[in-house]
Amino acid sequence: MFSVLRLPGIRGPLLDLFLSQGWYRYGGAIFTTDHIETEGLSTPVIWIRYQVDQIILSKSSEGIIKKWNGFSVRVKPFQYNEELESLHQRYLASVKFEVAQSLPDLLEDLHGWIYETQMIEVRDQNKLIAVGIFDLGEQSIAGIKNFFCPDYRAYSPGKMLMLLKYHYCLENKIPLYYPGYIAPGNPRFDYKLFLDKSATEQFVFESTSWIPM
Numbered sequence: 001m002f003s004v005l006r007l008p009g010i011r012g013p014l015l016d017l018f019l020s021q022g023w024y025r026y027g028g029a030i031f032t033t034d035h036i037e038t039e040g041l042s043t044p045v046i047w048i049r050y051q052v053d054q055i056i057l058s059k060s061s062e063g064i065i066k067k068w069n070g071f072s073v074r075v076k077p078f079q080y081n082e083e084l085e086s087l088h089q090r091y092l093a094s095v096k097f098e099v100a101q102s103l104p105d106l107l108e109d110l111h112g113w114i115y116e117t118q119m120i121e122v123r124d125q126n127k128l129i130a131v132g133i134f135d136l137g138e139q140s141i142a143g144i145k146n147f148f149c150p151d152y153r154a155y156s157p158g159k160m161l162m163l164l165k166y167h168y169c170l171e172n173k174i175p176l177y178y179p180g181y182i183a184p185g186n187p188r189f190d191y192k193l194f195l196d197k198s199a200t201e202q203f204v205f206e207s208t209s210w211i212p213m
Contacts, residue, residue: 001032001033001034001035001205002031002033002035003031003033004029004030004031005023005029005030005031006028006029007029007030007114008113008114009113009114010025010030010114010115010135011114011115011116011135011136011137012116012137012138013138013139014137015116015135015136015137015138015140015142016137016138016139016140016176018030019049019137019140019142019176019178020140020210021208022047022203022205022208024047024178024181025115025135025142025144027105027106027107027108027109028107028108028109028114029108033045034205036181036183038183038186043183043184043185043186044183044184045181045182045183046181046182046183046184046202046203047178047180047181047202047203048178048179048181048182048192048193048200048201048202048213049140049176049177049178049179049200049201049203049210050166050176050177050178050195050196050199050200050201051176051199051200051201052169052170052174052175052176052177052199053175054196054198054199055166055196055199056196056198057163057195057196058196061159061163061194061195064155064156064159064160064163065160067155067156067160068122068155068160070124071122071123071124071129072122072123072125073121073122073164074120074123075118075120075121075164076118076119076121077112077116077118078107078117078118078119078133079119080103080104080107080110083128084103084119084128085102085103087128087129087130087131087147087148087149088103088131088147089102090149091147091148091149091150092147093150094153097188103145106144106145107133107144107145116135116137117133117134117135117136117144118133118135118136118141118168119131119132119133119134120132120133120134120161120164120165120168122148122157122160122164124152127149128149129148129149129151129152129157130146130147130148130149130152130157130160130161131145131146131147132145132146132161132162132164132165133145133146134165137174139174139175140174140176140177140178141165141168141169141174141176141177141178142178142180143162143165143177143178143179143180146158146161146162148161158191159191159194162192162194162195163195165177166195179192193213197213198212200212200213201213
């Protein structure tokens with residue numbers, strides 16, 4: 001199963017509804033699937049979400065936060081520019097898996113006409129070193145993309161950006177954080193469970209309901 005819809009606006013309660021039914025952003029559209037194709041093989045996927053108020057951070061998560069105390073963090077509406085794309089290209093050159101080759105390819109909706117897209121900027125003084133992009137609903141956020149300067153890999157920037165999205169939810173009383181899907185047998189997606197597996201729910205297509213993992 002693979003379905004795609006294009007709508008003029010997917011934000012607020014409408015985004016909440018789609019996310020609750022196992023749908024997710026696909027460029028400027030929204031899609032759902034129960035499998036992905038990797039190397040010619042069909043692999044089932046499991047859509048997941050966090051109950052934000054149930055998350056208990058581990059000592060390793062707290063250690064990551066301490067590493068980043070010297071950097072500045074700002075959350076603002078997404079705005080595409082050359083600085084963002086330059087960082088994104090540096091990140092792409094450092095990874096081995098296949099991803100969208102530019103932010104316009106990934107997002108399509110660069111002006112926020114369809115989604116209410118936010119970004120978390122992390123800077124080391126004036127240098128942009130990490131960015132986390134997410135779509136904002138009324139009762140939920142959807143984590144869309146994290147990328148960072150490879151020179152800062154020792155600081156666990158990908159996980160830090162997930163932690164920052166979690167803190168955004170806490171500060172704004174948003175109960176649900178959707179990081180996307182995992183694929184059993186494909187460890188590439190397992191990082192999405194690191195916040196707290198006991199606070200994670202999985203979507204059941206047959207009953208269109210969420211159950212604890």
